[in-house]
Amino acid sequence: MAPWPEYTRFLIALFAILTPFAAIPIYLGLTEGRSAAYRARTADTAALTVLCVLVFTAFAGDVVLRLVGTSLDSFRVGGGIVLLLMALSMLSAEVSRVQQTPGEKDEAEHRQAIGVVPLGVPLLAGPGSISAVIIQMQRGEGLVHQALITASIVVVCVLLWASLRLAAPIGARLGRTGLNIVNRLFGLLLAAIAVEIIATGLRHLFPGLMGTA
Secondary structure, three states, X not given: OOOHHHHHHHHHHXXXXXXXXXXXXXXXXXXXXXXXXXXXXXXXXXXXXXXHHHHHHHHHHHHHHHHHOOOHHHHHHHXXXXXXXXXXXHHOOOOOOOOOOHHHHHHHOOOOOOHHHHHHHHHHOOHHHHHHHHHHHOOOOOHHHHHHHHHHHHHHHHHHXXXXXXXXXXXXXXXXXXXXXXHHHHHHHHHHHHHHHHHHHHHHHOHHHHOOO
């Protein structure tokens, strides 16, 4: 089990990665002209998809790392770079190409059901959130650690679900400018977290960076 502050930081980091304020404009755009029932069903499907994907990858992460023959520290550096790229896009109030390419965006506009693809995967449960979950799960051991990681994922997914359900009033109240401001704030937070993850991985890969043999 990791120190308690680690779980609080993970919960905040995961919420920053899955920030609903970045997803709301996309969600509203993809569901424009649809019924309230369709929007509600899409929000339910997207949140459930994110929950299932992240919980699965949290427990399957160790197997994945062993199969590809990479160390946790190498994965930290790679995952941190992915998070940093996402953070830089958030600071520009844009969707990162790590999450969605222009071609995928065009395809999404013609889909009838968008809850699973592209909203659930890869826009929300994408490389950034998957990397963060795998890294955090590997930072501790035991049933309590696993339960706390799972609980953190559930809490963030519930907040995500509630935000998507209330996307219309939130979007109307904050407006595009307000959503972009909040998105940039979360981008700054995510950038700091990404740099710390990269630095931790580099310190373990290259002990000489810490002045030790």
